[in-house]
Amino acid sequence: MNAERHSQWLRGVLDLCVLSLLADGESYGYRLAQALEAAGLGTIRGGTLYPVLLRLERDGLISSRWGVGDAGPARKYYRSTPLGEGELRAAADEWSVFAARVGTMLEGVRQ
Amino acid sequence: MIDDPDWLDVLAGELRLRGLPEDQVTRVLGETRAHLWDAGEDPARAFGTPSAYAAAVHESLGTPPIPARRKVVRAEAPRLQATGIGKRHGRHRLLHDVDLTVHAGEVAAIVGANGCGKSTFLRICAGVERAHAGRVVVRGSIGYCPQGGGTSDFLTPDEHFVLVGAGRGLGRDRSRGAGRALAEHLWWPRPAPIAAARLSGGTRQKLEVILTALGDPDVLLLDEPYQGFDRDSYMYFWDRVREWANEGRAIVVVTHLLDRLERADTVVDLTPSPHAAPGVRGRHHPKGTQPR
Numbered sequence: 584m585n586a587e588r589h590s591q592w593l594r595g596v597l598d599l600c601v602l603s604l605l606a607d608g609e610s611y612g613y614r615l616a617q618a619l620e621a622a623g624l625g626t627i628r629g630g631t632l633y634p635v636l637l638r639l640e641r642d643g644l645i646s647s648r649w650g651v652g653d654a655g656p657a658r659k660y661y662r663s664t665p666l667g668e669g670e671l672r673a674a675a676d677e678w679s680v681f682a683a684r685v686g687t688m689l690e691g692v693r694q
Numbered sequence: 695m696i697d698d699p700d701w702l703d704v705l706a707g708e709l710r711l712r713g714l715p716e717d718q719v720t721r722v723l724g725e726t727r728a729h730l731w732d733a734g735e736d737p738a739r740a741f742g743t744p745s746a747y748a749a750a751v752h753e754s755l756g757t758p759p760i761p762a763r764r765k766v767v768r769a770e771a772p773r774l775q776a777t778g779i780g781k782r783h784g785r786h787r788l789l790h791d792v793d794l795t796v797h798a799g800e801v802a803a804i805v806g807a808n809g810c811g812k813s814t815f816l817r818i819c820a821g822v823e824r825a826h827a828g829r830v831v832v833r834g835s836i837g838y839c840p841q842g843g844g845t846s847d848f849l850t851p852d853e854h855f856v857l858v859g860a861g862r863g864l865g866r867d868r869s870r871g872a873g874r875a876l877a878e879h880l881w882w883p884r885p886a887p888i889a890a891a892r893l894s895g896g897t898r899q900k901l902e903v904i905l906t907a908l909g910d911p912d913v914l915l916l917d918e919p920y921q922g923f924d925r926d927s928y929m930y931f932w933d934r935v936r937e938w939a940n941e942g943r944a945i946v947v948v949t950h951l952l953d954r955l956e957r958a959d960t961v962v963d964l965t966p967s968p969h970a971a972p973g974v975r976g977r978h979h980p981k982g983t984q985p986r
Contacts, residue, residue: 612725613732629729630741630750633722637754649724649881649926655732657926659725 593624598635598644599678600624602663602671605645611658612636636661644670701737701744702727708748714755717929722751772797773833773913773944776819780827781811789815792828794962796944798912801935801957804948806964812948813841813917815964819946820915834912834944835862841917844902851877851885851893851901855908862909869908876904879934881927896922903931907938914938917948932957 597619604610604618615636616627639645644667650660663671702723709719726747730737741747774796781789788811796802804812817823819830820838845854852870859869877885880900890898903919920931936957939945947958 611728613729616729616733628740628742629726629733629735630747633725633729633741634750634754637751641755648878649930656728657724658728658732659721 589625593627596678597627597631598639599671599674601632601635601639602644602667603675605661605663606668606671609660609662611650611660613658615661639667643667705737705741705744705748708744709751712748712752714752717932718755720929770798771833772831774819774946775831776815776828778828779815779818779825779830781814781818781823782826789818789825789964792962792964794819794946794960796913796946796960798942798944799939800959801939801945801947802960802962803958804946804962804964805950807966808950810964810966812950812964815962816915816917816946816948832913835909836913836915837906837908837911838915839902839906839917839919841921842899842902844905845890845898847891848889850887850889851904852887854890854901854905858905858908862911864909872908873904876907879930879937880904881924881930894922896924896927899923900927910941910943912943914943914945916946918950919947 600619600622601615604615610618612629612633616629616632619625619627619632636645640647640661643664645661646664647659647661649657651657705726706719706723709722710716714722726737726741730740733740772795774794776792776794779789779792779794780787792815794802794804794815804815806812814823816838817840818825819832820836821830821832822838849857851873855869855873856866859866859872864872874885877883877900880903882897882900885901890901893901899919899922903916906914906916906919916935920928923931935945935947939959
């Protein structure tokens with residue numbers, strides 16, 4: 584797959600993917616990166632992921648707290664806010680419309 | 695190299711260069727370090743160069759798009775207005791002509807050397823001590839956190855929540871729920887059912903802060919409320935103060951720690967000035983002109 588194109592696509596939807604993961608419950612950066620990779624979105628570097636988290640938090644779509652786990656340093660745990668849940672629902676609808684339109688345009692050329 | 699101290703040091707420098715406040719720098723470093731610890735990755739591989747990552751962080755933390763709230767509340771009458779406050783102890787003039795105005799959504803810091811009257815000024819604002827001159831007008835309910843003495847040795851944290859909550863018109867369950875939620879925000883996840891006498895100094899102090907904030911009073915007066923807090927709790931306390939302000943409360947914090955003044959909208963320095971006439975105090979620094 585064209586890596587440049589893939590990363591451009593991802594840039595447009597990474598915040599929504601993160602919101603969707605956090606809709607299932609609290610999590611922290613590294614675990615979110617793992618979940619995104621497990622979902623087939625490829626390796627998300629810290630340098631890409633954390634700025635997205637900071638922006639979502641700045642805009643009030645997620646909130647955070649510091650927590651200590653079994654081992655290692657304190658981690659910053661994020662959770663979705665009601666505002667974030669609303670945004671996710673709205674964007675999910677818009678995305679499915681958008682993706683369907685692109686899908687229709689590309690339908691004819693698929694082998 | 696997994697935890698490359700040089701890379702993190704350079705990142706810290708780059709973040710400061712871009713004007714990030716120190717608490718933000720600490721948080722970004724903490725999160726970055728945790729990620730590197732979990733991932734076992736080379737920092738440059740995971741985050742790129744320190745300067746590129748610092749630039750991305752700085753951009754992501756930029757001004758939020760909806761800070762219009764302050765303008766709206768500004769139009770309202772101040773929550774707390776103290777004018778010309780004077781206080782004598784015998785012949786000694788402790789406070790002279792001190793002014794303080796705090797609107798909903800604002801944080802004021804009272805600073806100054808030991809013994810300059812910070813706590814006395816707060817007590818006057820709270821209405822528990824009488825001034826010899828001036829007047830205090832408070833619009834709304836007050837939560838006042840004195841330095842110690844606000845908790846009972848024999849009651850558990852939950853019992854404190856319920857007791858104080860009842861005094862502010864909250865039912866048993868709501869009091870307990872609100873108290874525990876506040877505890878979590880102050881880095882005290884599950885208050886154990888033990889008597890307050892057995893709590894550590896810092897934890898007991900958290901209990902004092904929680905009881906002050908219970909029932910959402912309009913004006914919060916906090917007298918050095920973070921004594922005994924560990925570093926994380928201290929950071930969390932100031933986050934919470936900001937949140938309370940954002941929720942529309944007016945907050946006054948007596949503090950001798952100057953590193954958090956950037957969090958305050960107003961700073962009143964009660965330290966006697968060597969150049970001023972004896973007893974002339976209460977210089978008022980609007981945001982932006984405060985001493986560092």
